[in-house]
Amino acid sequence: MSRGAKGIDKLVLIDPPVSGPGRREYPSKLPWYVDSIRDCTRGADIETMRHYCPTWSDEQLRLRAEWLHTCFEPAIVQAFEEFHSVDIHQDFPGIEVPTLLMCAGKGGVIQDEDRAEIRTLLPTIRISTAEQAGHMIPWDDFEGFFAAFEDFLGTQL
Incomplete structure (x- = not known):
């Protein structure tokens, strides 16, 4: 700025x-993002989300399950790849x-x-x-x- x-x-x-x-690589791996988005697209529930985010509350998991499917997977993949190709x-x-x-x-x-x-x-x-x-x-x-x-x-x- x-x-x-x-x-x-x-x-x-x-x-x-x-x-x-x-x-060094970003600590999270791309499949964590892509797989959770795909699970939500198929109608994941709180327990499915708990697999990805075990420390989150039921309310947080419910929100994640409700909204994650709206993420545009190609944009998520590009952003993740840029974690490694762009140096802030x-x-x-x-x-x-x-x-x-x-x-x-x-x-x-x-x-x-x-x-x-x-x-x-x-x-x-x-x-x-x-x-x-x-x-x-x-x-x-x-x-x-x-x-x-x-x-x-x-x-x-």
Whole structure:
């Protein structure tokens, strides 16, 4: 988000993929996404979804089962492939707005060495962690998600 990004005053990156060419793979595998979408297309229930997301509540699983079939599989595949073919690190030095990187404490997506590298690329970045959350931060730790914003948006949420 360079200075010319109209209407953007602050940027929050919530546990983004930091994989890319020459980097470690994204921790989840493509079949997890594709198979769960296909299962939902065939009418998956909560128990089927529990196989994919064992820590989620029944309500979260019900929502996932209800809506996942609306995902356009080719777009999901392309996005996943770009986790490995596009390196977001190249974009950090060009960010000119205040930026918060929120990491999932139990997600495995962003590790300590990633935090250090990102801080080198964008020294002004604020980094927070939702310690009790996996990658789906607001579903894993609703209160921790809001706490991890700290006062970045001008007030405690």
